[in-house]
Amino acid sequence: xxxxxxxVYRVIILFVGLVIAHLGVTLFLLADLGxxxxxxxxxxxxxxxxxxxxxxxxRVHMCICFLIIIILLIVDRSYVKIGTLVCMFCGGPIIDFxxxxxxxxxxxxxxxxxxxxxxxxxxxxxxxxxxxxxxxDAGTGPNDLVAIVISDKxxxxxxxxxxxxxxxxxxxxxxxxxxxxxxTVICAFVVGPVAGVFLPINEKMVNIILKKxxxxxxxxxxxxxx
Numbered sequence: 001x002x003x004x005x006x007x008v009y010r011v012i013i014l015f016v017g018l019v020i021a022h023l024g025v026t027l028f029l030l031a032d033l034g035x036x037x038x039x040x041x042x043x044x045x046x047x048x049x050x051x052x053x054x055x056x057x058x059r060v061h062m063c064i065c066f067l068i069i070i071i072l073l074i075v076d077r078s079y080v081k082i083g084t085l086v087c088m089f090c091g092g093p094i095i096d097f098x099x100x101x102x103x104x105x106x107x108x109x110x111x112x113x114x115x116x117x118x119x120x121x122x123x124x125x126x127x128x129x130x131x132x133x134x135x136x137d138a139g140t141g142p143n144d145l146v147a148i149v150i151s152d153k154x155x156x157x158x159x160x161x162x163x164x165x166x167x168x169x170x171x172x173x174x175x176x177x178x179x180x181x182x183x184t185v186i187c188a189f190v191v192g193p194v195a196g197v198f199l200p201i202n203e204k205m206v207n208i209i210l211k212k213x214x215x216x217x218x219x220x221x222x223x224x225x226x
Contacts, residue, residue: 005214006210006214007082007138009209009210009213009214010083010136010137010138010210011082011083011086011136011138013132013136013138013206013209013210014083014086014087014132014133014136014138014139014140015086015090016132017129017130017131017132017133017134017136017202018086018087018090018091018094018129018133019094019129020125020128020129020132021125021126021128021129021130021132021133022091022094022095022098022126022129023098023125023129024121024122024123024124024125024126024127024128024129025091025095025122025126026095026098026099026102026122027102027118027119027121027122027125028118028119028122028123028126028183028187029095029099029122030099030102030103030105030106030118030122031106031115031116031118031119031122031183032106032115032183033115033116033119033181033182033183033184033186034179034180034181034182034183034184034185034187035178035179035181035183035184036166036183036184036187037165037166037167037169037170037173037184037187037188038143038166038169039061039173039178040169040170040173040174040178040179040180040184041064041169041170041172041173041176041178042057042060042061042064042173042178043057043173043176043177043178043179044172044173044174044175044176044177044178045060045064045173045176046060047176047177047178048176048177058092062088064142065088065142065143066142068142068143068145068146069084069088069142072142072145072149075149076149079145079148079149080139080145081137081138081139082138082139083133083136083138083139083140084139084140084141084142084145085139086138086139087133087139087140087141087142087144088141088142091141116182116186119182119183119186119187120186120190123186123187123190123191123194124190124194126187126191127190127191127192127194127195127198128194128198128202130144130191130195131195131198131199131201131202132202132205132206134148134195134199134202135199135202135203135205135206136206137206143169146165147161147162147164147165147166147192148161150164150165157196158192158195158196158199159192159193159195159196160192161192162191162192162195162196163188163189163192163193166187166188166189166191166192167188170184170188
């Protein structure tokens with residue numbers, strides 16, 4: 001069983017990954033070539049239920065995240081950890097922060113090629129940050145957990161399951177009225193394979209950082225006892 005300090009270290013590593021991932025999301029959104037697959041699903045669901053006055057896009061997003069968490073708690077509660085809630089509640093404010101800083105760069109006319117390059121860069125940064133979050137083993141975002149659970153239960157590669165899940169999100173969202181774009185397609189087919197490359201790299205990095213932190217903690221404890 002993990003100590004409280006190790007759990008705190010893992011959550012800190014998760015938060016660093018979360019910040020990196022949402023820098024990628026912000027770039028992706030500023031490129032304005034279409035929303036990511038999960039948000040296409042949210043858009044579609046919101047258009048379906050928008051007659052309900054108290055439901056906003058943000059509230060629909062929150063409700064779907066809660067629904068995913070509840071389903072996962074029923075299927076296998078070991079997947080839902082403290083980091084899942086950190087991802088759920090911190091993602092929006094982090095995007096708002098980066099958006100405030102980076103939005104002026106996109107104020108003028110930006111060519112389509114530049115937007116595509118920014119979109120791809122955003123997807124790569126998103127995949128890198130997301131894999132740090134996953135390998136922190138402190139929990140991950142509700143939408144990412146869908147691909148993780150299916151990958152674990154079916155013993156298939158996460159990169160493949162991520163693409164399949166993203167395509168399903170985008171497809172269902174589009175049928176419900178969500179808006180697709182070239183950025184949606186790029187995100188659906190880039191994030192999964194890139195994450196597959198970064199997963200083993202970031203697993204080693206996280207393990208090295210944790211071992212170093214725990215070793216330093218034990219060394220300080222020994223010195224203190226002496």
